[in-house]
Amino acid sequence: MSKVTSAASEAERNHIIKETEAVLNRFARKKQHLIPILQSVQEKLGYLPREAMMKIADYLNISAIDVYSVVTFYNQFRLNPPGKHSIRVCLGTACHMKGGYITLDAWKRRLKIDSGETTQDREFDLDIVACVGCCTKAPVTVVDGKPEGQVEPTRVDGLLLGFGYEEGKKEKEKSESK
Numbered sequence: 127m128s129k130v131t132s133a134a135s136e137a138e139r140n141h142i143i144k145e146t147e148a149v150l151n152r153f154a155r156k157k158q159h160l161i162p163i164l165q166s167v168q169e170k171l172g173y174l175p176r177e178a179m180m181k182i183a184d185y186l187n188i189s190a191i192d193v194y195s196v197v198t199f200y201n202q203f204r205l206n207p208p209g210k211h212s213i214r215v216c217l218g219t220a221c222h223m224k225g226g227y228i229t230l231d232a233w234k235r236r237l238k239i240d241s242g243e244t245t246q247d248r249e250f251d252l253d254i255v256a257c258v259g260c261c262t263k264a265p266v267t268v269v270d271g272k273p274e275g276q277v278e279p280t281r282v283d284g285l286l287l288g289f290g291y292e293e294g295k296k297e298k299e300k301s302e303s304k
């Protein structure tokens with residue numbers, strides 16, 4: 127699996143433009159509406175694609191780089207589409223002390239993405255979070271909203287196995303070797 131880097135497909139682009147325009151129609155062309163517009167577009171699409179940011183910049187008559195700067199400044203905004211499964215590695219103090227960064231590295235290596243990214247097949251997205259309130263179970267990873275405790279690198283493999291990740295990989299390898 128590799129990260130999502132390519133531009134949206136034609137159908138996806140049309141969908142992005144249509145949804146973005148629907149949001150823009152609800153707002154006056156005022157710069158102070160930039161954040162509520164970004165929030166509404168993200169609510170519709172799950173992230174802020176480049177096409178949407180360009181459209182918003184055009185509508186508000188500001189530069190695309192200004193929109194991008196705001197999007198990257200606030201961590202509520204996502205630049206990548208959400209995956210089917212969300213992986214959130216806790217890096218709060220307790221998890222950090224118990225090797226949260228090692229767990230994060232294990233997820234990165236296994237999914238072949240960095241934090242803040244989504245796998246190419248859009249199965250998983252990876253991010254970091256602050257304390258989720260289960261410090262006694264550190265290091266914690268929140269998988270699809272459910273906190274999992276003692277997630278060491280070997281447990282990462284086990285959790286991925288639970289998603290049939292290994293199985294899928296083996297099947298792919300088998301068909302490629304034919």
Ligand code: FES
Nearest residue numbers: 216218221257260
């Ligand atoms: S620091 Fe990770 S759950 Fe509290």
